[in-house]
Amino acid sequence: MSDVILEAFGVHKTYLSGDRRLEVLRDVSLTVARGESVSIRGESGSGKSTLLHLLAGLDRPDSGEVRWTGTSDTGTERRAKFLGMVFQSFYLIPELNALENVLMAIRMTGSIGTAECDRARSMLARVCLADRAHHLPAHLSGGERQRVAVARALINSPQLLLADEPTGNLDEKTGDAVIGLLLELCAETKTALVLVTHNAAYAAKTGRVLFMRDGVLHTV
Numbered sequence: 326m327s328d329v330i331l332e333a334f335g336v337h338k339t340y341l342s343g344d345r346r347l348e349v350l351r352d353v354s355l356t357v358a359r360g361e362s363v364s365i366r367g368e369s370g371s372g373k374s375t376l377l378h379l380l381a382g383l384d385r386p387d388s389g390e391v392r393w394t395g396t397s398d399t400g401t402e403r404r405a406k407f408l409g410m411v412f413q414s415f416y417l418i419p420e421l422n423a424l425e426n427v428l429m430a431i432r433m434t435g436s437i438g439t440a441e442c443d444r445a446r447s448m449l450a451r452v453c454l455a456d457r458a459h460h461l462p463a464h465l466s467g468g469e470r471q472r473v474a475v476a477r478a479l480i481n482s483p484q485l486l487l488a489d490e491p492t493g494n495l496d497e498k499t500g501d502a503v504i505g506l507l508l509e510l511c512a513e514t515k516t517a518l519v520l521v522t523h524n525a526a527y528a529a530k531t532g533r534v535l536f537m538r539d540g541v542l543h544t545v
Contacts, residue, residue: 329395330484330517331357331380336389338375338540349375350386351540359484360515362508364528366545367537373521376537377489380519381410394484405433408485409478409516411507413493415470417462423449423473424458430477448476452506468499472506479510486511488520492527504530 338350349372357363367373378384379391382399390397393407409430417426427445428437449458452472462470471491478486488507492500504520504527511518520531528534534545 328358329356330359330393331355331519332390332392332395333376333380334390334392336376336379336386336391338372338379338384338386349540350379353389353540353542355380355535355542357485357517357519360512360517361533362511362518362520362531363533363535364520364522364531365535365537365542366522366525366528369523371537372540373537374489376542377487377519377521381408381487405430406481407483408487409481409483411471411474411478411486411488411491413490415462415467415474415494417470417473417477419462422459422461423454423465423469423476426462426473427477427480430480434481445476445480448480449473451510452476466499467495468503471495471499471503475503475507475510479514479516482514483516485517485519488518488522490521490523492522492524500524500527 333353333355336350336353339346339348353376365373379386382404391399393399424445427448431437431441446458449455452475454472457465457469492503508530522528536543536545
C-alpha cells in the first residue's frame, strides 16, 4: 500500500469577476503522505482556501486532478469517511448540543447506537469537553466550540484532516491550545494534516511548510 494519501497534479482554477477572469490557482501540485503534517501559508486572497476546497472535493479544478489514495473518487460518500475538516467558523448546528454535533459526522456514514455515542463521548473527553457534552454551542466559548469541531472532524478516524485558518476567530492563547491539540491528535491517530494558516509560528510546528503566492505553491 502506498504511503501517499493525497495528490494534486497541475491544478488550475479561475473565477469570473464581472467581465474579468481571475486566475486563482496556477499549476499547483502537491503530495501528502500518510500521517504527515503540512502547512500552507500565504497572504489573504493568494488562493489557500480555494486550494483546500479543491483538495476536499468540495469544488472541481478547471484542469488538473486531485486524488485520494490514488483514485480520483472525491465524492460525498467517500469524503465522509476519508477526511475531516475544521474551518475558521465552527459550523456547529446551534440547535444541537456538543455531543449531538459530533454524532452528526457519524450519522453521515451510518446509524448511531450505544457504541457510537460512547465513541463520541470519548472523543469529547479527549478534547477536554467531557463536562460540556450537553451544552449548546451558544453556551460554549469560542475555543470550546472549535474543540467540538475538532472532535467532529476526527470522530470517523479519517486518513486526512484539512484545517482552514482554524484559529482565525480565537485569541492567541486559545489558538495556541487548538493548534497544539490538532497536531497532537493527528500524530496519535496517524492522520495526515494540511493546515492553512497565516501564522508563521503555527506553520513552523508542522513537518513541512509551503507558501502560496499569487496562486502558485512554493516550498519554503
